Amino acid sequence: MKIVMVGTGYVGLVSGLCFAEFGFETLCVDKNQARLNGISKGVCPFFEPGLDDLLVKHLNLTKRFSLSNNLQESLKEANVVFITVGTPTKRLENEADLKAVHEVAKEIAENIINYCVVVIKSTVPVGTTRKIKEIISQKVSEDKFDIVSNPEFLSEGSAIKDFMRPDRVVIGTENKKSESIMQEIYNPLYLQETSIVLTTIESAEVIKYASNSFLATKISFINEVADLCETIGGNVLDVAKAMGLDKRIGEKFLHAGPGFGGSCFPKDVKAFSATAKKHDVELSIINAVNASNEARPIKIASRIKNRFNNKLEGIVIGILGLSFKPNTDDIRNSTSIIIANELYKSGAIIKCFDPYAMNNAKKVLPDLNYCNSVDEVCKGSSALIIATEWNEFKVFDLNKIKKLMKDPVIFDLRNIYNNEAVKDFGIEYHGVGQ
Numbered sequence: 001m002k003i004v005m006v007g008t009g010y011v012g013l014v015s016g017l018c019f020a021e022f023g024f025e026t027l028c029v030d031k032n033q034a035r036l037n038g039i040s041k042g043v044c045p046f047f048e049p050g051l052d053d054l055l056v057k058h059l060n061l062t063k064r065f066s067l068s069n070n071l072q073e074s075l076k077e078a079n080v081v082f083i084t085v086g087t088p089t090k091r092l093e094n095e096a097d098l099k100a101v102h103e104v105a106k107e108i109a110e111n112i113i114n115y116c117v118v119v120i121k122s123t124v125p126v127g128t129t130r131k132i133k134e135i136i137s138q139k140v141s142e143d144k145f146d147i148v149s150n151p152e153f154l155s156e157g158s159a160i161k162d163f164m165r166p167d168r169v170v171i172g173t174e175n176k177k178s179e180s181i182m183q184e185i186y187n188p189l190y191l192q193e194t195s196i197v198l199t200t201i202e203s204a205e206v207i208k209y210a211s212n213s214f215l216a217t218k219i220s221f222i223n224e225v226a227d228l229c230e231t232i233g234g235n236v237l238d239v240a241k242a243m244g245l246d247k248r249i250g251e252k253f254l255h256a257g258p259g260f261g262g263s264c265f266p267k268d269v270k271a272f273s274a275t276a277k278k279h280d281v282e283l284s285i286i287n288a289v290n291a292s293n294e295a296r297p298i299k300i301a302s303r304i305k306n307r308f309n310n311k312l313e314g315i316v317i318g319i320l321g322l323s324f325k326p327n328t329d330d331i332r333n334s335t336s337i338i339i340a341n342e343l344y345k346s347g348a349i350i351k352c353f354d355p356y357a358m359n360n361a362k363k364v365l366p367d368l369n370y371c372n373s374v375d376e377v378c379k380g381s382s383a384l385i386i387a388t389e390w391n392e393f394k395v396f397d398l399n400k401i402k403k404l405m406k407d408p409v410i411f412d413l414r415n416i417y418n419n420e421a422v423k424d425f426g427i428e429y430h431g432v433g434q
């Protein structure tokens, strides 16, 4: 069985290396030659825990993993080809931009020689997989390929574990032949009793968007409860804990904070809603989640500005964490970046630090002051914002922080610290929903 992945991003590279770990010969294709050059030297194009080791292992030792910029050549011996290219939000619209997916589909159509299964792993709106079938059918007879929807659920920061030990695998097919090939590929997961959901192509497409939108809804819900707690004197930490103990609700994704970011939730919520609208269905809950989340980091930045009577000119503010969540260097739709930009635009001098995401942040916010440590950020700052919950931000020496800061004020947007304990150090503390 030979597997080809088109795209060497978070999904393509992680899945490709994990399939190599399962024992399959895997070839990753990308049109970004610089990216391929780096990977072929054993350097991952992004930070993902454990991925470097897996890359070196399968590139150099097992040699089950290889790379190419030539899809035509790569398809010659492929049994299964996965499309894992990006599907960002279209500029000025909420729809998913399917340009890259369609481009790859056309290239596949031009070059299929022997039968193969074409799997859409990119997150795509309902109807896209069938559209890809149509594109390929224009050039290739239908006995030469099958089309499958196999959405990916991995999370950045824990991507390898998520791929190797997923809660479920979703496979949408239209016939038994492709279904059994997909079952063969995922056999190592069958053996560890992973739930494999075999379904139709349309259901598979909806499952992905509905899952991400539901998780996003939980986050926005608790964020709004946090706002209410702040006003009426409740504590969202207690509220979320008690809610989460109800097994019907569950404790995950009930952490109040600055809103959800990243490359998936914001765009998937928008695309889910846009797809429904095209079919004259209004997803009013999802629309509300999108609006609530878009307003959230701006609202948080306003609260910080209010603390300084909206006079930020010349005030030094420290920001810890720039990635959209810990254990990744991905800053796409990062709320830290949005908040940093808002405060910077209002005249604040921003000092910031992130263990891995600073190079990416420098590309979008070049005028911030990038520091080498938490101490350097704290020195002379009039406020410290904990924006991303990296482990290294969880065990501060609060005495030292107080001494380093000009004015000891902490905005803990991830509710890492205990309100009372921080105040005992003589530090002004602002959590979320407390």
Ligand SMILES: NC(=O)c1ccc[n+]([C@@H]2O[C@H](COP(=O)([O-])OP(=O)(O)OC[C@H]3O[C@@H](n4cnc5c(N)ncnc54)[C@H](O)[C@@H]3O)[C@@H](O)[C@H]2O)c1
Pocket: 006, 007, 008, 009, 010, 011, 012, 029, 030, 031, 032, 035, 084, 085, 086, 087, 100, 103, 104, 121, 122, 123, 124, 152, 153, 154, 155, 156, 263, 264
């Ligand atoms: N990042 C995640 O955590 C995650 C999780 C689940 C699903 N997804 C979905 O998976 C898809 C890919 O996401 P990603 O984060 O891996 O994207 P990415 O932007 O990190 O990577 C996409 C890759 O595809 C390559 N590419 C683009 N057009 C190409 C072409 N015509 N031929 C060959 N290569 C091409 C790019 O050069 C890039 O390397 C998206 O639809 C996303 O929504 C992402």
